[in-house]
């Protein structure tokens with residue numbers, strides 16, 4: 001490969017880096033829909049969002065929070081198929 005071609009290729013990659021970084025962040029932040037994860041506002045047996053590692057609590061124990069993997073407002077007493085129990089301390 002010629003030096004000028006290599007230099008042009010490197011410069012093209014450097015120019016594209018911000019766009020690639022933006023796409024990567026957008027993909028990393030994408031969350032699943034409630035429907036896709038079969039989310040429900042009630043527990044499934046003893047499993048509920050406030051016992052899940054993905055749950056981010058709201059302002060109080062009973063207030064809705066958010067989830068790291070499912071979009072929208074999440075009930076602490078909800079559940080979805082991505083439920084993953086918090087490790088016991």
Ligand code: SF4
Pocket residue numbers: 039048049050052053054055056066067068069070074078079080081082083084
């Ligand atoms: S992954 Fe599912 S069960 Fe866990 S907090 Fe999110 S919505 Fe609730």
